Each structure stands twice: as C-alpha cells, then as structure tokens.
Amino acid sequence: MYCEKCGNKLDDDSKFCDKCGTVIETTDNIKKSKDNVFKKFILPLILVTLFIILIFIGANLILNKHNEKSEEYKQEINEELDKKVIATYNGGKLTDEEFEIYYKMFIDYLRDKKYNESEIPKIVVNKAIIDKLVLTESHKNNIKITQEQEKELNETFESEDFKNLCVNNNIDNEKLKELYRNDYIITNYIEEQAKNLSDSEVITYLKNKYGNDVDLYQYTTQTIMFLNNSEFTAEQNAISMLNYIKQGADFTEMAKLYSEDEGTRDNGGIYICYDDENTDENYFNAIKLLTPGDVNKEVVTTGNGYAVVKLVSKVENGRAKNELDRKNIINERLDKLSSESNIVINDEALNQVVQELDNK
DSSP: OBOTTTOOBOOTTOSBOTTTOOBOOOHHHHHHHHHHHIIIIIHHHHHHHHHHHHHHHHHHHHHHHHHHHHHHHHHHHHHHHHHTEEEEETTEEEEHHHHHHHHHHHHHHHHHTTOOTTTHHHHHHHHHHHHHHHHHHHHHTTOOOOHHHHHHHHHHHHSHHHHHHHHHTTOOHHHHHHHHHHHHHHHHHHHHHHHTSOHHHHHHHHHHHHOTTOOOOEEEEEEEEEETTSHHHHHHHHHHHHHHHHTTOOHHHHHHHHOOOHHHHTTTTEEEEOSSSOSOHHHHHHHHTOOTTOBOSSOEEOSSEEEEEEEEEEETTGGGGOHHHHHHHHHHHHHHHHHHTTOEEOHHHHHHHHHHHHHO
16 A cells, blocks of 8 residues: 555555554545445434424425315305305495495385385495496595594484484494495595596586586576565565566665575575576576566566576576586596496395395
8 A cells, every 4th residue: 555645565454654644544534434424424414404394394394274164165155255245346245234224224215216126235235336346446546534524423313313213213323423424535536636627528418418508607696585474474575576686676686685595595585597497397498588687577487486687697508517416427427337347136035135124
C-alpha cells in the first residue's frame, strides 16, 4: 500500500504515512466513517422527514374527514335552507322569513284593493325581490336614510301603540322597522335617479309613450278654492269671488284670505300642473284654453269643490321637470327588473308558508 499524497510505501495496517503524516483511509475506515455520518446526520434527518410525512399524511386524513363532515354539514344546511326558500332570482334567494314580513305588511292592503286571493302571494314575492334588487343598487350608489327619516322611524316604532300593533299581529318589530328603513332608502334612491334624468330623456320618454302630440307644457295657475262642505254655499261663494276678481280685486290677496285649499292658499293659490292625469279634468280643460294672465270666465266645478282659476304662465317643454313623470320613468325601469331577474317561485314552499301564516 502506498501513500496517496507522497507515494511512500506503507504497511497494510498503517493508519498514517510515517513520511508525510497523511491519514490513511482504509476501506474499513471509510465504511466506519460513512456509518458514523449516516448514524449522526442522515438517519436522524430521514427519521424527522419520515415523521413530518406521517404527520402530513395524518393531518390530511383528519382534514379530509373534517372536510367531508363539513361538506356533509353544508349540504344538510343547504337542504334545510332550500326548504325555506320561497323563490330564487339572479344572484339571490327569498327566504320564508323575508316573505313573511312582507306578507303581513301588505296582505290587508292587497285584499282591500280586491286583488285575486290566489295571486296575492306572488305579488308579495315580486315586491320583496324587487325591493332587494333596488336596495342593492341603492347601496352601490351610497343612498342612505336621512336624519329626519331616521327620527320619524324611531318615533313611530318606539310608540306603545305601534308596539302593541306589532304584538297583536304577530309581527317582529325590529324586522318591520328594517323593512321601513329599507323603504326609505329605496324611495330616496328613486328620487335621486329621477332628479338626475336629463330633460331630453323625459321628453323622449313622454313622446314614445303618448305620441308626438303629447302636451309638454308646464302650466302655472292660481286658484281660489271653495270646498264641498256645503254644496250650495261653496258654489255661491265661488261665484261671488269670481265677480270680485272681475271687478279688479287682487287674485293673490283673495286667495290668501279666502281659499279653502290649504295646499295652495299660503302661496297665493299658485298651483303648477301638467297634462298627466294628476289634475282634475275639468280644471285642466279650463286652463288649456286660457292665455297667460286670463281668469276663467266661469267657476270651475272640481271633485273637491268650486274653483276660481287663473292661468299665470305656460312653459313649452316644461313638463320635462314634472316629478311624477320622472318617477314613472324610474319606476318602469325598476319594474323591468322583475322580468329580467329570472324569478323562479317555489310554489310548494310558498303555499305552505301562506297556509301557515293565514292559520296563525
């Protein structure tokens, strides 16, 4: 055997070179050295790695079992929820609890309006879902309830009479309050959207709906109204007032002093109107024939009484400012949500809930 470093001849059992001092690694030494390294470093590392793998496998087995149980639980919950789902629509569900508060709220009103009894539940479903959809849009537009509305809401729901009403009708006071709050928000949203419409949008809508010959004027009128408390007296008072006006009496002053219409009296009888079926037909037919500044030659008979009428001004395309028309535009857009939302009603669940509610 020779030294690998200096080439000196060595005895077979030499541990090191007696010439240069280099340690001689025999096959046994190398094997022992490797054994020591294996025992000292590799084996522990393998054991640790194996332990980690076992832990990981065990954890995954446990996790998988947990997930299986979780999925089973979720499925059970979903199945339970599905039993309580009255209707589905794009992106959401209407539960029996949500339906219940709407049903209790509107059932008497819809019955008073003589709606078909079998159709009432579906009308309520439609109302509830549209409200949810509009409420989502309201939140996107950051529409909130005003401080005045919040105060009014609290005063209403904190009154003992209202609390007793809820108790007597088995209505959850807090849920109903939330429904009212949402209704305020929806109302504010509609008003905001209506206000933001351009005049050209409104005019286009009116022409499309009523034809190009639609009356687009805004009529500013003055009225001195005598109500039908006593028909003969009201008519005679109106005729007498018309004669005073013809003789030169100031219309504004007479309205403030003698008109019985509280809505217009304080501002001198000023009443702005449009051809929107929101004004008494006889009243509107009279002012359409007048020239600004003219007083109608006869007393106008209305559903509320007898009126002395004057046309102050008429503005072309002024109807674009009409709040009622603007709100109608927004409401029609919202109504389309019903047909575009793929509402699917669970008839079995709906009938069951209605039956339970009617039997309470």
